[in-house]
Amino acid sequence: MSTETRAYQKCINLACSAEYDCSEVYFKCPACGDLLDVKYNWDKIRVPKKLSDFAKRWATRNNRLDFSGVWRFRELLSFCDDRYKVSVGEGQTLLQQNCGLAQELGMEPSSLFLQYEGLNPSGSFKDNGMTAAFSHAQMVNAAASACASTGNTSASMALYAHSCGLKATVFIGEGKIAFGKLSQSMDFGAHTIQVAGDFDDCMKQVQDVCTELNIYLVNSLNPFRLEGQKTIMLRIIEGLGWQVPDWIIVPGGNLGNSSSFGKAFAELKEIGLIDRVPRLAVINARGANTLTELVNDKGLKWNGGKVDNKIADDYFADLDATGYRPDTIASAIEISRPVNLKKCLRALEVCNGVVLDVTDEEILDAKAQVGKYGLGCEPASAATIAGLKYLLANGTVGKDQRVACVLTGHLLKDPNATVNYHSKMAREFSNPPVQVENDLAKIIALMK
Ligand SMILES: *Cc1c(COP(=O)(O)O)cnc(C)c1O
Ligand SMILES: [Zn+2]
Secondary structure (H helix, E strand, O other): OOOOOOEEEEEOOOOOOOEEEOOOOOOOOOOOOOOEEEEEOHHHOOOOOOHHHHHHHHHHOOOHHHHOOOHHHHHHHOOOOHHHOOOOOOOOOEEEEOHHHHHHOOOOHHHEEEEEHHHOOOOEOHHHHHHHHHHHHHHOOOOEEEEEEOOHHHHHHHHHHHHHOOEEEEEEOOOOOOHHHHHHHHHOOOEEEEOOOOHHHHHHHHHHHHHHHOOEEOOOOOHHHHHHHHHHHHHHHHHOOOOOOOEEEEEOOOOHHHHHHHHHHHHHHHOOOOOOOOEEEEEEEHHHOHHHHHHHHOOOOOHHHOOOHHHHHHHHHHHHHHOOOOOOOOHHHOOOOOOOHHHHHHHHHHOOOEEEEEOHHHHHHHHHHHHHHOOOOOHHHHHHHHHHHHHHHOOOOOOOOOEEEEEOEOHHHOHHHHHHHHHHOOOOOOOOOOOOOOOHHHHHHHHO
């Protein structure tokens, strides 16, 4: 099968390497239970000779696929026919060069870039993946979709399901979902089920529910979703005049984004569209730092595909035994059993990557700084800037290296976190409202 078609699915476990047609729907390899990749026979696809050729599509933006910031790059995710492609205009995002924040961080003013994914239709980067997953869902004629979510996946799924007429069911954990996100999935008409547990519990339940009821799962276990997220990297390269930055920095939750970025760069290098791969930094919240502990403390690595599974299995058994629950203000990355762990390890190998964790206070300080100089973001996104501070301080990132931080979600997703930081926390960048009597002289006195 693998040489006849443009695209197929392949198990990432080297010892298995089973292949499946793209018309088959699995969330995990039926033979061994490992993750699946979408693979391409590049010689069957008319890939542009150079990346800048994609810029021609800006001139034909009345074509919905050329308008989409994902499908504009469609040759690089060529797994389904155009007629199945679902788009709500995702990926109209921008790479903001942020001189003010760069200077505040002690960098060369021209070297810091913020890839603002909050501009997506549902307000987070998830739309890049969802447009691809729902296109695949249309291709296989799925009738219903579901996901477990810390909020943004559900908002995005609900939006796409609604736009192509699929049923949508969201599984959320107790308490932790930010209101901006919850309000979206309700407004977009998703069936919302709140499970007495956390995200990791929901993730486990939804997989069984989807298998049992034959429902299309759109979590990042879904390999087609990750194909769409590759285009975030293409838009960064596009924003830099078709040049590759030195560093990509991304928050790590379920590790779908970091995984897809590594895959994007490996493929671009393989087909000769870039000659150099950037380095990757994945930033965890301290209260949900599985990746950091496994990689930095326990030495877990991809190792050319020979992952020492026992290290991770022991770690997760320990979490289970102690009843560990992740806890961070950055609810989008409050995940302690990341489903894409192995693919992320591979991305770290491809990109000579690093991993670290940051505290909630550091995240919120960085968030206020992004807000002061840039477009604002939700807490998880600001983990990138908080992590960058460490990487600059220890010399891993040079002050004049070109750094692109992926701001994954919109500021307004989680207004509670913002208001609380400014009005209650009295931190360095807190900017609380000032109370005054309803009296002109006193108001004027305050303005001086
Ligand atoms: C989903 C999400 C993340 C985590 O991304 P993963 O791909 O799961 O690592 C980070 N930030 C925001 C805003 C998100 O919605
Ligand atoms: Zn397998």
